[in-house]
Amino acid sequence: MTTGTHRVLTHLRRVALLHDHGAAADAHLLDRFLTRHEPAAFEALVRRHGPMVLGVCRHVLHNHHDAEDAFQATFLVLARRAASVVPRARVGPWLYGVARRTVLRRPVRRSARLGRSRPRRPPTPARWWRPPAHRRSVCRSS
Numbered sequence: 001m002t003t004g005t006h007r008v009l010t011h012l013r014r015v016a017l018l019h020d021h022g023a024a025a026d027a028h029l030l031d032r033f034l035t036r037h038e039p040a041a042f043e044a045l046v047r048r049h050g051p052m053v054l055g056v057c058r059h060v061l062h063n064h065h066d067a068e069d070a071f072q073a074t075f076l077v078l079a080r081r082a083a084s085v086v087p088r089a090r091v092g093p094w095l096y097g098v099a100r101r102t103v104l105r106r107p108v109r110r111s112a113r114l115g116r117s118r119p120r121r122p123p124t125p126a127r128w129w130r131p132p133a134h135r136r137s138v139c140r141s142s
Contacts, residue, residue: 026045026048026088026089026090026091027088027089029041029042029044030082030088030091033045033082034082034083042078042079045078045091046075049092049095050071050075053074053075053096054067054068054071056096056099056100056103057070057102060100060103060104061103061106066106067103070099070102070103070106071099073102074099074102075095078091078094078098
């Protein structure tokens with residue numbers, strides 16, 4: 001096949017995959033990605049489920065940059081663990097679960113990146129608050 005013909009066929013496959021709808025199409029796209037390693041099939045899954053995944057990430061994180069990082073991490077998990085999606089037609093719910101777990105683990109990763117074992121909390125008032133010296137005697141007498 002010539003390079004020009006190959007490009008046209010790749011484009012036609014991509015267009016055909018993007019216009020497929022429904023759960024059966026998700027199973028078909030996932031199978032094509034797993035068996036034939038077609039980038040167009042993965043791209044179609046990202047286009048179909050990307051807005052939902054990004055919405056989950058934005059809803060929880062409230063930070064555009066962190067949400068985009070979590071979005072990318074979610075689809076990296078799909079690329080690596082696509083075979084674990086069972087049944088194949090349930091790609092959407094599977095991605096929702098991965099996105100949710102990814103964003104909920106985000107603060108732990110951020111604190112680990114800063115070198116802390118867990119996120120720091122501000123000290124409670126009972127630990128650091130003391131009344132001024134002139135009020136200490138009033139507090140003790142009552």
